[in-house]
Amino acid sequence: MSDDVIIVGGGIGGLTLALKLHQAGIACRIYDAAPEIKSVGVGINLLPHATKELAELGLEDALSQVAVTTVDACFFTRHGQLVYREPLGRHAGYAWPQFSIHRGDLHAVLLDACLKRFGPDRIFLGWKCVRVEQDAHAVTVHLHDATSGAELPPQRGLVAIGCDGINSAIRKQLYPDEGDPIYSGVNMWRGVTRWHPFLSGACMTRAGWHASGKMVIYPIRNNIDAAGRQLVNWLAEVETPNYKRRDWNRAGDINDFIGMEVRLERCAGIYPPRRHYSGISDGRSGSARALELRPHYAPG
Numbered sequence: 001m002s003d004d005v006i007i008v009g010g011g012i013g014g015l016t017l018a019l020k021l022h023q024a025g026i027a028c029r030i031y032d033a034a035p036e037i038k039s040v041g042v043g044i045n046l047l048p049h050a051t052k053e054l055a056e057l058g059l060e061d062a063l064s065q066v067a068v069t070t071v072d073a074c075f076f077t078r079h080g081q082l083v084y085r086e087p088l089g090r091h092a093g094y095a096w097p098q099f100s101i102h103r104g105d106l107h108a109v110l111l112d113a114c115l116k117r118f119g120p121d122r123i124f125l126g127w128k129c130v131r132v133e134q135d136a137h138a139v140t141v142h143l144h145d146a147t148s149g150a151e152l153p154p155q156r157g158l159v160a161i162g163c164d165g166i167n168s169a170i171r172k173q174l175y176p177d178e179g180d181p182i183y184s185g186v187n188m189w190r191g192v193t194r195w196h197p198f199l200s201g202a203c204m205t206r207a208g209w210h211a212s213g214k215m216v217i218y219p220i221r222n223n224i225d226a227a228g229r230q231l232v233n234w235l236a237e238v239e240t241p242n243y244k245r246r247d248w249n250r251a252g253d254i255n256d257f258i259g260m261e262v263r264l265e266r267c268a269g270i271y272p273p274r275r276h277y278s279g280i281s282d283g284r285s286g287s288a289r290a291l292e293l294r295p296h297y298a299p300g
């Protein structure tokens, strides 16, 4: 097996790469640090240039069964005024659709195709890559048991490709002085809710802008219950100097994005002052204050 390709990381990129290599007749093995593959994350939008690649792997039907085929995008001001609407995917004339999909569903479609096309023996879970070495002939990938930390047998392959995500160990090895990714100045909080179809029922909706808070809202699963509701992804984006290291699994705190007084002050600059604003300095928690002022935001 030392003449095949080693893929480090079996996330979205790693599994897609494995399917592409398999299609091209190149054998590979995948090593992922996660002890099991779970349905983690929430919404992802697959635009036509991405669905083209997945359609060429024969996955368009499988994706269309679990995703929402996006129809359009709408952009609103934070007061709810429509700025523009544009069609998306095939509705905009592309040869491929746009899908709004739960990351877990996308991952499951990719994993299912890998298992059917080259089987489970080439997917190793709980194997965490710590280092890669290259000699004149091949590569040696050094791995630890992700749970116990114990050293595992080094794996030889023709090449190793790092698909180990935003905090890539392989990238850190290749670019040791690079430092962490540069903070964009915007923090994001995400979640999902069950809700009835709104607007076109397949709309990628954005409201507001970073400086005062922005929401991105779109459905990612259809007909999740007898009432025909959808699973709706939402994302709050806030411009803030308070950097929190990117982590897809960290629990959020509502105070981080709903109780920011700087937003309220900016609001106060737009709206005429009202008695509600005295709540800002009354010493209660951020969320309590924010909720008190909620009529000045979109829900009001």
Ligand SMILES: Cc1cc2nc3c(=O)[nH]c(=O)nc-3n(C[C@H](O)[C@H](O)[C@H](O)COP(=O)(O)OP(=O)(O)OC[C@H]3O[C@@H](n4cnc5c(N)ncnc54)[C@H](O)[C@@H]3O)c2cc1C
Pocket (backbone or CB within 6 Å): 008, 009, 010, 011, 012, 013, 014, 031, 032, 033, 034, 040, 041, 042, 043, 044, 045, 103, 127, 128, 129, 130, 163, 164, 165, 166, 167, 168, 169, 190, 248, 249
């Ligand atoms: C848990 C999780 C939830 C996410 N949720 C969302 C979401 O809701 N919305 C969104 O837009 N994007 C989400 N993402 C990010 C998104 O999947 C990726 O940014 C994007 O798809 C790029 O794919 P990728 O393959 O480069 O990285 P990822 O999909 O992040 O995959 C990286 C993989 O590498 C593995 N890995 C990491 N370090 C090592 C190591 N040292 N050795 C071996 N394996 C390693 C990880 O377990 C993971 O499976 C999430 C990623 C993760 C890991």
